[in-house]
Amino acid sequence: MRRFGLIGFPLVQSFSKKFFTAKFEKEGIDAQYELYELKDISELIDLKTDTELCGLNVTIPYKEKVIQFLDELDETAAEVGAVNVIKFIRTEGKLKLKGYNSDVIGFENSLKPFLQTYHKNALILGTGGVSKAVNYVLQKNGIKATFVSRVSKENALTYSQLTEDILNDNLLIVNASPVGTFPNVNDCPEIPYQFLHEKHFLYDLVYNPAETLFLKKGKEHGTQLLNGESMLITQALVSWEIWNDC
């Protein structure tokens, strides 16, 4: 039986396991989706001995660290510098691990229908694994992005530096941090919400809850809103296409 799975640490709840298990059942696909909680990314080597393993998703904290263990990267994953899909390719008894980034397609496809011509500049809240995919897509679509971080670093603003002028210049704001995720539903990124207005578009990559406090606060100021659900489903479907060469 073909096996697929998710590597990360910790792995408490997994959308991917539920999604793929339901897909396999519904479509009569003879495959399994497992959770592999790796304390260290070097444990990936042990998984190579499983001859039925055909593909993996990668989550926090390994999207960047995993690259050193792969034999090949597809062009987008190489440009982004992060991998969330691995394909196990077996030819003539040899195993090759190739890395891809389906967050890029997930984010781009979900964002594009909502983009307006005035979305010229964006703020990306958080500087972790997925923020790289977000930045890549924004650049590709001609949108200049500025990172916002809790800590002072080169090429990023801190939350306390955000002013009314900065918010007026950046009408797209993407939350690429886990802030507001269940059970911490009363938390939200520390931006000056009072300066938001109807031309702002708040995109929260968090999908649980469906309406985070970040989005609720945007709604109070009449902003456009999007949560992470459609990106999540798209990146999973793209993973499946990658594993099956669709």
Ligand SMILES: NC(=O)c1ccc[n+]([C@@H]2O[C@H](COP(=O)([O-])OP(=O)(O)OC[C@H]3O[C@@H](n4cnc5c(N)ncnc54)[C@H](OP(=O)(O)O)[C@@H]3O)[C@@H](O)[C@H]2O)c1
């Ligand atoms: N919808 C989807 O398909 C999808 C796909 C991928 C990820 N996501 C979601 O996107 C979020 C980020 O994912 P990731 O993989 O980039 O995570 P990550 O690598 O852990 O990075 C998140 C970044 O958020 C910032 N951050 C972390 N904890 C914070 C806190 N308590 N307060 C403020 N900022 C904090 C940090 O940046 P600084 O240190 O610079 O502040 C960190 O680098 C997660 O919630 C994840 O579930 C959704």
